[in-house]
Amino acid sequence: MFVLLQIYPLEATAEDGSDDNCCLDVIAVDASKATLERFLTSYERRYRAAAKAFDAWDNTSSDWGEEHEHKISELQGEHNLYGALVSGTRFKILESRIFGQLDPARAA
Numbered sequence: 001m002f003v004l005l006q007i008y009p010l011e012a013t014a015e016d017g018s019d020d021n022c023c024l025d026v027i028a029v030d031a032s033k034a035t036l037e038r039f040l041t042s043y044e045r046r047y048r049a050a051a052k053a054f055d056a057w058d059n060t061s062s063d064w065g066e067e068h069e070h071k072i073s074e075l076q077g078e079h080n081l082y083g084a085l086v087s088g089t090r091f092k093i094l095e096s097r098i099f100g101q102l103d104p105a106r107a108a
Contacts, residue, residue, distance in 0.1 A: 001096045004028040004036045004043075009088040025083035029096070036093050044091055046079040054085045 006025045027043065030036050054075055058068070072085055 001029060001031055002033045002036050003094055003096045004040055005092045005094060006047075006083050007090045007092060008084060008086050009090075027082055027091075033093060033095075040091055040093065043081070047081055047085070047089065047091075050075040050079040050081055051085045051087050051089070055087055 004027045006027050008023045010023065028036055028039055030039075054071060057071055075085060076082065
């Protein structure tokens with residue numbers, strides 16, 4: 001199995017340490033790395049467009065509020081996205097091991 005990770009930059013971490021979403025999200029899981037690579041091509045394009053739209057909309061002089069949450073939800077729906085919208089986010093596909101299917105000889 002392969003997983004597609006959405007990895008946020010460290011500056012996306014809440015200053016008070018209360019961030020329960022830091023610093024990555026699992027966006028997709030598939031048995032085929034090629035399938036995830038094709039998905040990522042489209043997903044990353046949509047993600048970058050949504051993050052750019054959010055940054056253009058956001059008035060950084062105001063504190064984070066309900067209007068920010070509403071705008072993110074709106075953009076996530078419009079672009080079919082998951083997780084936070086943060087400029088500088090990276091994506092990575094990794095091979096995953098599923099619990100219970102590990103080779104005991106390799107675990108030693």
